[in-house]
Amino acid sequence: MGRSITATDSAPRIARYLGLLAGVSAADIVKATSKLRGRPIVVRESEHLNGTDACGVWFAHADEDRIFHAATPYESYRQQIVLHEIAHMLLGHDKLPPVETQAPDFFSDLPLDRVRWRASFRDGVEADAERLAYTLAKLVSPRQRSLSGFAQAFE
Numbered sequence: 512m513g514r515s516i517t518a519t520d521s522a523p524r525i526a527r528y529l530g531l532l533a534g535v536s537a538a539d540i541v542k543a544t545s546k547l548r549g550r551p552i553v554v555r556e557s558e559h560l561n562g563t564d565a566c567g568v569w570f571a572h573a574d575e576d577r578i579f580h581a582a583t584p585y586e587s588y589r590q591q592i593v594l595h596e597i598a599h600m601l602l603g604h605d606k607l608p609p610v611e612t613q614a615p616d617f618f619s620d621l622p623l624d625r626v627r628w629r630a631s632f633r634d635g636v637e638a639d640a641e642r643l644a645y646t647l648a649k650l651v652s653p654r655q656r657s658l659s660g661f662a663q664a665f666e
């Protein structure tokens with residue numbers, strides 16, 4: 512594995528880093544990220560996120576990563592949320608110092624120091640994740656839009 516990637520790297524460079532070719536599915540990108548991190552990534556829908564400022568959240572637990580996304584009928588929107596959280600992982604944002612979070616009450620029992628909310632794009636970290644998520648989306652083939660493979664792949 513070469514040097515780590517940055518938010519401004521090109522799609523081909525990121526594809527090489529992930530060991531993927533273009534035309535993959537978002538689930539393939541999740542799988543490749545899981546392999547790089549050496550731990551499972553679990554992707555789940557959470558209706559708790561609907562109606563909040565956060566449409567996605569990533570919990571970096573000791574032995575696995577969990578991504579929760581808001582319930583949506585739109586696969587492209589779900590993909591966008593998941594790839595944003597994946598971008599945080601690829602950029603190593605779990606190694607940054609804790610940030611002040613605006614987590615709603617329903618997550619108050621969880622260790623929030625490792626949680627990042629997609630709340631403010633003024634945060635440079637959020638802007639970086641969004642930029643990389645956009646580049647990751649370029650690797651996804653329109654024919655591979657469905658994320659329905661997620662649950663089976665990571666259980």
Ligand SMILES: [Zn+2]
Binds near residue numbers: 599628629637
């Ligand atoms: Zn974010």
